[in-house]
Amino acid sequence: MKRDRSENSVENTDPKHTKIENDDPLMPFMQDFEDIQKDIEQLDIKCAHEQMNIQKQYDEKKKPLFEKRDEIIQKIPGFWANTLRKHPALSDIVPEDIDILNHLVKLDLKDNMDNNGSYKITFIFGEKAKEFMEPLTLVKHVTFDNNQEKVVECTRIKWKEGKNPIAAVTHNRSDLDNEIPKWSIFEWFTTDELQDKPDVGELIRREIWHNPLSYYLGLEEFDEFDDDFDEEFD
Known part of the structure; x- marks a missing residue:
């Protein structure tokens, strides 16, 4: 049950995905396409980090509730x-x-x-x-x-x-x-x-x-x- 992490997506781009035939209509745009994709992935990484920071804030707010819950659990x-x-x-x-x-x-x-x-x-x-x-x-x-x-x-x-x-x-x-x-x-x-x-x-x-x-x-x-x-x- 391991989670996928977007931080790894740029590093692990499969080289075969960039191997296309010279006559492929994508060829003239390949570099621009890849650069744009990398920018998108970097934004995904930034988004994940910001989401984690928000998650941490709410985890902290939940602590008193978890403590109260534990007091009840101790009695069961x-x-x-x-x-x-x-x-x-x-x-x-x-x-x-x-x-x-x-x-x-x-x-x-x-x-x-x-x-x-x-x-x-x-x-x-x-x-x-x-x-x-x-x-x-x-x-x-x-x-x-x-x-x-x-x-x-x-x-x-x-x-x-x-x-x-x-x-x-x-x-x-x-x-x-x-x-x-x-x-x-x-x-x-x-x-x-x-x-x-x-x-x-x-x-x-x-x-x-x-x-x-x-x-x-x-x-x-x-x-x-x-x-x-x-x-x-x-």
Whole structure:
């Protein structure tokens, strides 16, 4: 789930697009055409930067509201566990994850930390989670540069013996009779890219964080099929 960034569009112009035949009617205008296109792209970059600055301003204004919301969430046992597992893209995480997520007392997002849209997500667990792991605070900080995602901080989880949900995932994947491949949300707390799995960070920052109540109540529906159908006919 990586975002396209217009800053990269000028640099990555495919050379084959500028290779035209000498008798092509576009040939006399090619240089002017390309220069104009570059100017348009530069304006797109400027627009993206200005939009990001506005977004940051409103992110700052939302902070007091997020704090008030968190005060309510703290009073609802298992809120984040239920919210995360009810997101359609996270519905096939292993059951062992839920046992641990039941102790997730706070989820925090610092978004748009720079003009490239870098972000940091923090999971804070209650003391009872020590039965499963340490530390109780997990952080993942993701930056973007030239449309490339880079993990600059990721908490290393120390699992207690027999409590590692990723081990259960490995067992499930080795079971050829298992028709529903399971995965662990804690696989996201690594520096390795999850292959063919949802980007947990993008799901949180773009969907769950802004309206967790709708997922907690099970009001959101999965529209992946519709998206794939639309892309096929675009």
